[in-house]
Amino acid sequence: MNKFIKILLATITSSFLSFSAFAGGHYTGPDLSGQKVVMFGPWLSPEQEIMREVGAIFEKATGATFEYGGSDSFEQQVMIDLKAGSAADLVVFPQPGLAANAAAMGGLVPLGDDIEQMVLDNYAAGQSWIDLSTYADENGKDQFNAIFFRTNVKSLVWYSPDNFEDNGYEVPSTMEDLIALSDQMVADGNTPWCIGLGSGAATGWPATDWMEDIMLRTHTPDVYDMWVSNEMPFNDPRVLEAMDVFGSFALNDDYVNGGSKAVATTDFRDAPNGLFTSPAECMMHRQASFIPAFFPEGVEAGVDYDFFYFPAFSTKDLGTPVLGAGTLVGATNDNPATLEFIRFLMHPEPHEYWMAKGGFLTPHKGVDGSKYASDTFRKLGEILTGATTFRFDASDLMPGAIGAGSFWTGMVDYTNGKSAKEVADGIQASWDAIK
Amino acid sequence: MSLLNLSFIVLLGILIFVSYFHFSNSFLDSYNRKSNGRFKFENSIRVVIFILPAFIVLFIFILYPVFETVRLSFYDKFGREFVGLYNYKWAIDDPEFRRSILNNLGWLLIVPTFSTFFGLVIANLADRIWWGSIAKSIIFMPMAISFVGAGVIWKFVYEYRGPENTQIGLLNAVIVSFGYEPQAWLTIPIWNNVFLMAIMIWIQTGLALVIFSAALRSIPKEMIEASRIDGASELKIFFSIIVPYLEQTILVIWTLITIIVLRIFDIIFAMTNGEWQTGVLANLMYDWMFRGGGDSGRGSVLAIVIMLGVIPILLWNLYKHKQEQNI
Numbered sequence: 001m002n003k004f005i006k007i008l009l010a011t012i013t014s015s016f017l018s019f020s021a022f023a024g025g026h027y028t029g030p031d032l033s034g035q036k037v038v039m040f041g042p043w044l045s046p047e048q049e050i051m052r053e054v055g056a057i058f059e060k061a062t063g064a065t066f067e068y069g070g071s072d073s074f075e076q077q078v079m080i081d082l083k084a085g086s087a088a089d090l091v092v093f094p095q096p097g098l099a100a101n102a103a104a105m106g107g108l109v110p111l112g113d114d115i116e117q118m119v120l121d122n123y124a125a126g127q128s129w130i131d132l133s134t135y136a137d138e139n140g141k142d143q144f145n146a147i148f149f150r151t152n153v154k155s156l157v158w159y160s161p162d163n164f165e166d167n168g169y170e171v172p173s174t175m176e177d178l179i180a181l182s183d184q185m186v187a188d189g190n191t192p193w194c195i196g197l198g199s200g201a202a203t204g205w206p207a208t209d210w211m212e213d214i215m216l217r218t219h220t221p222d223v224y225d226m227w228v229s230n231e232m233p234f235n236d237p238r239v240l241e242a243m244d245v246f247g248s249f250a251l252n253d254d255y256v257n258g259g260s261k262a263v264a265t266t267d268f269r270d271a272p273n274g275l276f277t278s279p280a281e282c283m284m285h286r287q288a289s290f291i292p293a294f295f296p297e298g299v300e301a302g303v304d305y306d307f308f309y310f311p312a313f314s315t316k317d318l319g320t321p322v323l324g325a326g327t328l329v330g331a332t333n334d335n336p337a338t339l340e341f342i343r344f345l346m347h348p349e350p351h352e353y354w355m356a357k358g359g360f361l362t363p364h365k366g367v368d369g370s371k372y373a374s375d376t377f378r379k380l381g382e383i384l385t386g387a388t389t390f391r392f393d394a395s396d397l398m399p400g401a402i403g404a405g406s407f408w409t410g411m412v413d414y415t416n417g418k419s420a421k422e423v424a425d426g427i428q429a430s431w432d433a434i435k
Numbered sequence: 436m437s438l439l440n441l442s443f444i445v446l447l448g449i450l451i452f453v454s455y456f457h458f459s460n461s462f463l464d465s466y467n468r469k470s471n472g473r474f475k476f477e478n479s480i481r482v483v484i485f486i487l488p489a490f491i492v493l494f495i496f497i498l499y500p501v502f503e504t505v506r507l508s509f510y511d512k513f514g515r516e517f518v519g520l521y522n523y524k525w526a527i528d529d530p531e532f533r534r535s536i537l538n539n540l541g542w543l544l545i546v547p548t549f550s551t552f553f554g555l556v557i558a559n560l561a562d563r564i565w566w567g568s569i570a571k572s573i574i575f576m577p578m579a580i581s582f583v584g585a586g587v588i589w590k591f592v593y594e595y596r597g598p599e600n601t602q603i604g605l606l607n608a609v610i611v612s613f614g615y616e617p618q619a620w621l622t623i624p625i626w627n628n629v630f631l632m633a634i635m636i637w638i639q640t641g642l643a644l645v646i647f648s649a650a651l652r653s654i655p656k657e658m659i660e661a662s663r664i665d666g667a668s669e670l671k672i673f674f675s676i677i678v679p680y681l682e683q684t685i686l687v688i689w690t691l692i693t694i695i696v697l698r699i700f701d702i703i704f705a706m707t708n709g710e711w712q713t714g715v716l717a718n719l720m721y722d723w724m725f726r727g728g729g730d731s732g733r734g735s736v737l738a739i740v741i742m743l744g745v746i747p748i749l750l751w752n753l754y755k756h757k758q759e760q761n762i
Contacts, residue, residue, distance in 0.1 A: 076725035083729070101729070105513060201708050201726075258597025261619040264710070265595050281600060405726050412710050416622050433525060434512075434730070
């Protein structure tokens, strides 16, 4: 699992550097009039509107109809649908671990060699993406089950340049500086952070991202990999150390907007709004590259908001690690229209369409980089090129019952006052229980 | 188009069932006539004909799932390999399972008791004031809201913002105006259970109220007047005449609400999703069955525990029902 993650860095990076000269042109597909493709995923408004618009391109080109439905209890709902045999044609998984669960119960069809070849040809370091989306089916046989569509970078801190300028703050380049800046903000009477973990039935996941980013900044990548595979138990002192670093942010009433009590009760979609209130409720917000989709209407990238790299400790010799993730699209049947939609998603056009809407990154080599919504998103490339370590979201790779279960609830309990040891013991116990 | 299809299917279904009853019944009649009454099982066969469709539906949707759940509880998470009592052993050792049972018991004790109590008291008081019926209809209104809808409404009541921000939650806005610190109500263990129960009480009081209002009318006016003439205080009348007179009604409402509370899931799912130690068995079952890939073995064990918990109350209810019929 180690090698492809390293390649992953190269992939996304190269997609930023080598915007291919040729634009993708328009997608043309076979005539699928009268057929219907239904997609189910975790995206709600505003992303679901964009997905529907992407689907409209497909409708226009093929004559088929496309429907998208989303749920913020997706993780449970998709399992119910698969078990009941009533799943949508296409399923958007927010996590490889969950897709692997779906494949293990025989819920996904193999996508076939031609789509695999398309990923290989079109995605930078295609093999690494294929490895991440190849799962054992119900008979234990490895199958290529899903394609990545829409990737993101998580190690970002969002802020308002105006607020920084007014207060004379500078973007920190080390973790020590970031902590000093946070203290400075408190001393000035400002609140440094907005943190929100609420997400319906998925409540808690933003805290797992914090944990992962901190793990990469306090320990070597090997430790991170051992943590993901549970070779190192979850209640190892090194994990507890990372959790305490998270606690030094989230459990510090002076640091967090609304105090530590507000952390778990605030919805992650509402949390960044504090950046844009007047006076600002908070100065910084650590969240992945997709978060501008939830910013208040009318705010402009590069003007009203910007981001910087969630820095590493200068005293620890761990370079500049970057955390990322992505959503996968899998098929539950091999209807021609269903598989054609996946082929359509491998065409540059849907990528470019969403890029222009913002909050979308792609490893696709064929896209026209000038289509990105703004320079702000192009700047993400610099963060990736500057990375010495790239790792995929740990909770997404852990088994579903942990990465989409006890890890989430554990982090909620932690922000509500449970000790790190107690939380980690509980998560390890639930991991032992599924072995 | 789809509406047309649907109505066609509905009509077809009705037609099939009507013809099934009609033709099987007339077939039995004609056979009976031919055999000149020598056919002895006529009545028992007619019973079978009429019961069969209902029985098939019951079998598919109730009996079969019960047996399948029992079977799955002895298998691994994919329902493929036999693991014996492993899943049951896991449940007994699981601290969350024990907490869920305690939470369930709390719901079963507190919600029916308070709903019945408030219903009875309000029904009694509302009869004495001119705006009583307006008050009653307002209190009855929450009955029309689904549990999830109520959850969304109460989420705003309990909403928490930091002390330095403007409170948008009703409860926090009230206590802040009295000079207290705002609280994240839903995250305070044990008490958050009570805050969730309050929603259910808010809904069910209306039900109790309406039934009690009707039952109060059945108390003979003369009896109350006579006791007043004898000098009984209003409290004495309430406890010595009204409560004993309504004993049967109180019991019925209490069991009715208990049965509604046994199914409690939606309020907790919508409000906290079982976080902060508010989960009940149904939430735990849902989580194990479907969260993160799911585990049908453990989910089934929890389903069986819920079923075993419900059965005694249902049996008692049936027993009461039979008793009433005999009177």
